[in-house]
Amino acid sequence: MATKQTEPVTIISLRKLRLETPETQPKESKTFTVEDAVETIGFGRFHIALFLIMGSTGVVEAMEIMLIAVVSPVIRCEWQLENWQVALVTTMVFFGYMIFSILFGLLADRYGRWKILLISFLWGAYFSLLTSFSPSYVWFVFLRTMVGCGVSGHAQGLIIKTEFLPTKYRGYMLPLSQVFWLAGSLLIISLASVVIPTIGWRWLIRIASIPGIILILAFKFIPESARFSVSTGNTQAALATLQRIARINRSVMPEGKLVEPILEKRGRFADLLGAKYLRTTLQIWVIWVGISFAYYGVILASAELLERDLVCGSRSGSESESGVAVTLPDTEENHSPCHCHVFAPSDYRTMIISTVGEIALNPFNILGINFLGRRLSLSITMGCTALFFLLLNICTSSSGLTGFLFMLRALVAANFNTIYIYTAEVYPTMIRALGMGTGGSLCRIGAMVAPFTSQVLMSASFLGALCLFSSVCVVCAISAFTLPIETKGRALQVSDAEIS
Numbered sequence: 053m054a055t056k057q058t059e060p061v062t063i064i065s066l067r068k069l070r071l072e073t074p075e076t077q078p079k080e081s082k083t084f085t086v087e088d089a090v091e092t093i094g095f096g097r098f099h100i101a102l103f104l105i106m107g108s109t110g111v112v113e114a115m116e117i118m119l120i121a122v123v124s125p126v127i128r129c130e131w132q133l134e135n136w137q138v139a140l141v142t143t144m145v146f147f148g149y150m151i152f153s154i155l156f157g158l159l160a161d162r163y164g165r166w167k168i169l170l171i172s173f174l175w176g177a178y179f180s181l182l183t184s185f186s187p188s189y190v191w192f193v194f195l196r197t198m199v200g201c202g203v204s205g206h207a208q209g210l211i212i213k214t215e216f217l218p219t220k221y222r223g224y225m226l227p228l229s230q231v232f233w234l235a236g237s238l239l240i241i242s243l244a245s246v247v248i249p250t251i252g253w254r255w256l257i258r259i260a261s262i263p264g265i266i267l268i269l270a271f272k273f274i275p276e277s278a279r280f281s282v283s284t285g286n287t288q289a290a291l292a293t294l295q296r297i298a299r300i301n302r303s304v305m306p307e308g309k310l311v312e313p314i315l316e317k318r319g320r321f322a323d324l325l326g327a328k329y330l331r332t333t334l335q336i337w338v339i340w341v342g343i344s345f346a347y348y349g350v351i352l353a354s355a356e357l358l359e360r361d362l363v364c365g366s367r368s369g370s371e372s373e374s375g376v377a378v379t380l381p382d383t384e385e386n387h388s389p390c391h392c393h394v395f396a397p398s399d400y401r402t403m404i405i406s407t408v409g410e411i412a413l414n415p416f417n418i419l420g421i422n423f424l425g426r427r428l429s430l431s432i433t434m435g436c437t438a439l440f441f442l443l444l445n446i447c448t449s450s451s452g453l454t455g456f457l458f459m460l461r462a463l464v465a466a467n468f469n470t471i472y473i474y475t476a477e478v479y480p481t482m483i484r485a486l487g488m489g490t491g492g493s494l495c496r497i498g499a500m501v502a503p504f505t506s507q508v509l510m511s512a513s514f515l516g517a518l519c520l521f522s523s524v525c526v527v528c529a530i531s532a533f534t535l536p537i538e539t540k541g542r543a544l545q546v547s548d549a550e551i552s
Contacts, residue, residue, distance in 0.1 A: 096301025114236025157489015172205020
């Protein structure tokens, strides 16, 4: 029987295929910080306006501070003041600066940089105008002290600039702010050379108040710091500010949502002197005191050297400008402890030349800050400052004296540039204004001592005063070199938790 041949059958099992849309995983929404926004927006037209307006605060501050140096010889004569009384004027100005610098720093970290800046300018302009009506020496000292209180808040302009600038531009733009201080110094000296001999020192003070009043009107174009706004939880205000900057710069915002931690604890001394910042803070304070002592020491010593001819080789008190010896009558006035001697035109010229020195090293200062770093750059300029103080003791001509003063002004200005930048960068947003405020406050201790060194000790022992200035600068150089944190190329921190 034939077997039926079966063909192989392939059995395919069909399964029901379910075409389902895979479950969508929730996408993480993008976020960004103020630091990200500042870096993304970049440098542009807003920052140029910021630089000009906030930088001009330096013009006003320089005019108010330098005013003391050019007015001192006149009030010495008008009220028959002795050395310690002239020195006390400067000391009390910086005493007011010292007290209110801390107060304004605390308030700025809690209520905003912009508000404190505006209050300080209104305060300073008001009391500066009142100073011009001083009926006596006591009233003059009191009103200039009040001016010092107001000027102490001007540092908030630097903080606002720092917090809006992208990281790579801070090392270039902040040192250029020295141009504004130079402009203010030159302006007040030039005005003094014309106004004091003609209509008097009171009108000089009134005219010097005008730039501050004009600048107040320009503040409305500058917003509150976005970093401060987010630290208080006001994210919408910070976002609106950043969007406005992006529009002005014709740039774009980063994608996502602005997110920053709300800093409940802001402007506390406990954070400033905590374990993470204790050594940095103490060394910064030493440097601030020393730099201020040297800076105002140079300014006041310049005026004193010109007014009283303390250096050999400079014009003798018994010679006229033509070099002809003049015998002065042996009167009681010539033996007066008040040393009444008003600046001659040549003295104003020397002050202008030495003041221009403040910008002379600016290009090298910028290069040093950006390539050597803040610490090494500061230690080098402080060491050179110590050297040039000692060189002032060399017996030289008036031209040589002008040259030494020129270099000293250049070096002390570079010192101030670097410590301002370093202090603004090293502290987080939560204590940045307080850090600047305490540094600016304690530096006035040096400024308060400087008048008695330049205007009293220098008369008794010229070399002793120079050695004191030089020694302080050496201590500051060592302190700068050993600072624990380098801020070159480092993003601004929001809180101390970001510091590793």
